[in-house]
Amino acid sequence: MKLGCMLYSMGRSIGSGAITIPEGLRVIRESGGLGVDLMEGLSGSHSVPELRAMVEDAGLVVSSHIGGRNLTQDDPAARREGTDAIRQLIDDTRELGSGVLLVTTGGCAEGQDKAEARRNVAQALAEVLPHACQAGVILTIEDFGSPVAPYQTSDEVMETCELAGPELMVTYDSGNMIMGDEDPVAFLRAVAPRVRHAHAKDWALVPDDQARLRSRAGKGYIGATTGEGALDYPAIIAELQAMDYDGFLAFEYEGPDDPVEETRKGMGYLRGLMGG
Numbered sequence: 001m002k003l004g005c006m007l008y009s010m011g012r013s014i015g016s017g018a019i020t021i022p023e024g025l026r027v028i029r030e031s032g033g034l035g036v037d038l039m040e041g042l043s044g045s046h047s048v049p050e051l052r053a054m055v056e057d058a059g060l061v062v063s064s065h066i067g068g069r070n071l072t073q074d075d076p077a078a079r080r081e082g083t084d085a086i087r088q089l090i091d092d093t094r095e096l097g098s099g100v101l102l103v104t105t106g107g108c109a110e111g112q113d114k115a116e117a118r119r120n121v122a123q124a125l126a127e128v129l130p131h132a133c134q135a136g137v138i139l140t141i142e143d144f145g146s147p148v149a150p151y152q153t154s155d156e157v158m159e160t161c162e163l164a165g166p167e168l169m170v171t172y173d174s175g176n177m178i179m180g181d182e183d184p185v186a187f188l189r190a191v192a193p194r195v196r197h198a199h200a201k202d203w204a205l206v207p208d209d210q211a212r213l214r215s216r217a218g219k220g221y222i223g224a225t226t227g228e229g230a231l232d233y234p235a236i237i238a239e240l241q242a243m244d245y246d247g248f249l250a251f252e253y254e255g256p257d258d259p260v261e262e263t264r265k266g267m268g269y270l271r272g273l274m275g276g
Contacts, residue, residue, distance in 0.1 A: 001240055003271055004028070004035035004063040004250040006199065010259045011042055019260060021046065025058035027260055031267035032276060035063030037199075037250045038096065040089065048095045055096075062098035063248040064140075064171070064197050065089065070106030071124040072117035072150055079124045082106075086128050094135045100197045100247075101132065102140050102171045107148030117150035122163030129167045138196050142171040143187065145179040145213055152180030152216070154190035161194055170194040174236050175201035175229075175252070181217045184231055185239050192243050200236075200270055201252035202229030223255030225262045227269040237273045249274070 005028040013019045019027075021044070028036055036055055043051055055062055067089045069082030086103060093101040103125065108117045125139065132139040143149075143157050151157045154177070161168045172195045177187040188195070203213070203221035211220025227233055240249065251267045253259055 001245055001274060002034045002063075002248045003032055003267065003274060003276060004037060004248040005031070005033045005263060005267060006037040006039070006066075006250050006252045007042055008037070008039045008066070009251060009253040009263050011039075013259045014042065021051075022054050022058065024260075025054060025060060027263055028267070029059050031264050032271045033060065033251075033267060035061045035248045035250070037064040037066060037102075038062055040065075040067030048092050052096050062096040063250060064100040064102055065093040065096055065098050066102045066104065068104030068106070071121045072106045072108055072112065074116070074120060079120065083124050083127050087131050090128065090132050090135050090137050090139070093137045099136060100138045100140060100171075102142060102197065104144070105141060105150070107146055108150055114150045114156070118156065118160045119163060121150060122160050125164040125168055129165055133167055138169050139167065140169045140171040140196055142173045142199070143176045143180065145173075145176040147179070147214065147216070152177065153182050154187045156180075157191055158194070168194070169196040171197040171199060173199040173201070173252075174233075175199070175203055175231060178203060178221070178230065179213060179215045181215050181219070185235050188236070188239050188243075195245065195247075197247055198240065198245065198249045199252045200226050200233070200249050200266075201254060202226045202231050202233070204229040223253065225253060225255060225257075225266040225269070226251065227266070233270070233273060237270075
């Protein structure tokens with residue numbers, strides 16, 4: 001297993017101009033990271049070749065690319081716009097030198113049945129999977145933390161994958177499934193056959209007036225650095241190692257504190273657990 005980081009973790013600092021993308025990449029490398037997850041919309045005016053050069057100059061590889069469109073919609077024409085965009089994301093992923101694309105697929109419309117939304121997503125992804133396979137890119141979805149996400153639990157994620165086809169894989173996000181009130185280790189065991197990438201983030205359980213997200217059961221959470229929240233990271237890392245996972249584990253931070261310092265701290269914590 002290799003340590004990486006989502007550039008998104010420092011997205012607030014990059015967006016505000018406090019640091020540049022190359023500086024963020026340097027933080028990742030100095031913190032022991034070998035790879036970076038890039039995200040559509042966090043590249044400024046830089047082209048795909050420019051981004052790849054920045055990553056390589058920092059001594060990193062692009063461990064995953066992240067982007068997406070709303071595929072939950074009932075209208076086939078609207079979904080077609082999304083699948084066309086995802087084909088371009090697949091091409092961008094290949095040009096970045098990465099073999100993994102995490103597709104974010106949008107939330108359910110008000111009143112929309114989540115099972116229906118999952119079917120729409122699966123149908124759309126089934127249409128682009130041949131292009132991904134031809135490009136040598138693994139297409140993944142992740143359990144998503146939003147209350148309007150069509151899939152949060154392991155059953156919902158696996159149902160979506162099975163509907164789309166055997167080529168659709170999973171980015172295991174160790175923090176998101178608690179929004180579906182599922183144990184992270186139990187979730188990992190359930191989706192393990194399809195896991196090809198992983199994210200590590202944490203959430204702290206807080207009083208209602210401090211909550212930024214709520215689980216399906218109504219528990220309130222706020223983003224925290226790995227090791228300082230509600231998740232049992234020694235157990236999560238042990239399970240990843242037990243299943244011989246050899247991909248990247250990318251640190252992710254969505255808390256309110258300084259993103260750069262929390263990235264350094266959180267990656268250091270993970271590195272210690274991984275034995276690096």
